[in-house]
Amino acid sequence: MINNKVQLITYADRITGQGIDELSNLLNGPLKDVFAGVHLLPFYNPIDGSDAGFDPIDHSEVDSRLGSWQDIQALGANYDLMADLIVNHVSAQSYQFKDVLAKGKESEFWDLFLTKDDVFPNGMSETEQKAIYRPRPGSCFTPIKCGDGNTYDFWTTFTDNQIDINVKSLAGIEYLNNVLTKFSENNVNIIRLDAAGYAIKQAGTNCFMLDETFAYLDKLSAQANDLGMETIAEIHSHYQTQVEVAKRVNMVYDFALPPLILHSLFSNNADALVDWLAISPRNCLTVLDTHDGIGIIDAGPMGEKPGLLDAEQIDNLVETIHEKSKGQSRLATGAAASNVDLYQVNCTYYNALGADDFDYLLARAIQFFAPGIPQVYYGGLFACENDMDLLANTNVGRDINRPYLSAADIDKALAKPVVNGLIKLIKLRNEHPAFNGEFNVKGEGTSCCLNWHKDESSIELKVNFASREVLIIDQHDNEQVLISLADFIA
Known part of the structure; x- marks a missing residue:
């Protein structure tokens, strides 16, 4: 836990x-x-x-x-x-991918890596390529020539040094x-x-x-x-x-x-x-x-x-x-x-x-x-x-x-x-x-309150964004203490 x-x-x-x-x-x-x-x-x-x-x-x-x-x-x-x-990738400098570079499909590690053909065995249309979500500009495929003389489009979601793993293999x-x-x-x-x-x-x-x-x-x-x-x-x-x-x-x-x-x-x-x-x-x-x-x-x-x-x-x-x-x-x-x-x-x-x-x-x-x-x-x-x-x-x-x-x-x-x-x-x-208890939030406009309570204890953060007046209201052991956030850097 x-x-x-x-x-x-x-x-x-x-x-x-x-x-x-x-x-x-x-x-x-x-x-x-x-x-x-x-x-x-x-x-x-x-x-x-x-x-x-x-x-x-x-x-x-x-x-x-x-x-x-x-x-x-x-x-x-x-x-x-x-x-x-x-989860998604391995370095292109890994010993597994270097073996793929040397041997192509004959490598024992070929199935570890994902290629375009694995997902699009019948070819990929322009529409299908544009539909792929990538958090970076450019194509998610990197063409790489291997030792068997063939060039393969490896899937590289992030960079060409991060070769995607075929997680289904x-x-x-x-x-x-x-x-x-x-x-x-x-x-x-x-x-x-x-x-x-x-x-x-x-x-x-x-x-x-x-x-x-x-x-x-x-x-x-x-x-x-x-x-x-x-x-x-x-x-x-x-x-x-x-x-x-x-x-x-x-x-x-x-x-x-x-x-x-x-x-x-x-x-x-x-x-x-x-x-x-x-x-x-x-x-x-x-x-x-x-x-x-x-x-x-x-x-x-x-x-x-x-x-x-x-x-x-x-x-x-x-x-x-x-x-x-x-x-x-x-x-x-x-x-x-x-x-x-x-x-x-x-x-x-x-x-x-x-x-x-x-x-x-x-x-x-x-x-x-x-x-x-x-x-x-x-x-x-x-x-x-x-x-x-x-x-x-x-x-x-x-x-x-x-x-x-x-x-x-x-x-x-x-x-x-x-x-x-x-x-x-x-x-x-x-x-x-x-x-360790229950959370509640309320507020609108310039103010909000974030509150936690458990049994007889509670603590609340009251914020006024406009005035920057911020209070922590601490209630436990039958005692209430008001703390200004400004006191934390006094």
Whole structure:
């Protein structure tokens, strides 16, 4: 059973400059009793591929620069530990795909990878190709010539270095089963199903979140549950899709929450946020920032489906982020900085709020009072600003929010009032008994109230966006305490 307490999202190498042991020392030292769980971002070989570990050469091997499976075991012995099952693809540098490159269809690993012919054996029409949903510009096929002299169109949903797995083939099933087993043997108790919405492709569809995909997620979740692990689906899509996915897996992400909180803070209007919190999945993880950008599609319209925000509100939201970040996010978003994500704005959440300490803590307070288990990204924990030097060095848009922090950087951050205030909020969320009870939300216009109650205990967040008057009303042990959010950074 996952602890209903705040978790940390982090890379092992970017938070300490070292590895898994050093991360454990940080969690057991300066961050002792702050986090109950850790989402350890890809630690597979290699951590420094073209997609920061999400393009594994060997998904079942820990990059030796970070440590070993024994280090993973030790971390998981003390914390809920989440790892990524990269369902959709494998690196083009993997030994399996190199064998395919050398031998073509004669390779023993041929069936591991998905080609256009696997889905469209009778050819693909232009209409069918246009119907395929891809989160990045261009074709989802990469023609590659193999050693047998033939050129094959391999399915590459994300980049040409990430070759899609044929998850229906015996080879694909065995590959993912091997990784699941490795996780279960090493104290990983939460599986994040990365890019799972793209795993099933079918001719004549958009090849994203099909009925068959839901069935696949059911089966994959059951497998993980049988091994003692819970699953969370990582899917950026229309909000109604998240509601449906939540019924099929143990947990989903509330990706609509980050843009809705920004919208409320920018517009001083809580209506969209209140509407969403009234219907949002309760079996979710909440985030404001992650290793990816700030998702926009999750709150907006999709095709004929209206969103939680309309197109004009989404445009205003994106432009306000660019303005608040003094144009820095614009340099890492859209077509800038080799960026390929069509549905995200690359920016730290702190800079998206103009580096305003109070607004940042207010955003975190709303996150912690929303339904779900909160996760805090390491850059957000330390209120990091956009890393423009790293962005300039790599020309990778998402690196604006993926800083490398030394021990000295962390010590400096821990002295900042906003970071201390955030840690106090985290401990309040971890310790108050009412957060294990029932949730209610009400409000309209400039104000909203988020309330939790369990037995004789309750806690409420009252927000007036127009005046920025924010109170926490804490009731337990027959005592009521009023706390101003401003006191957290006094």
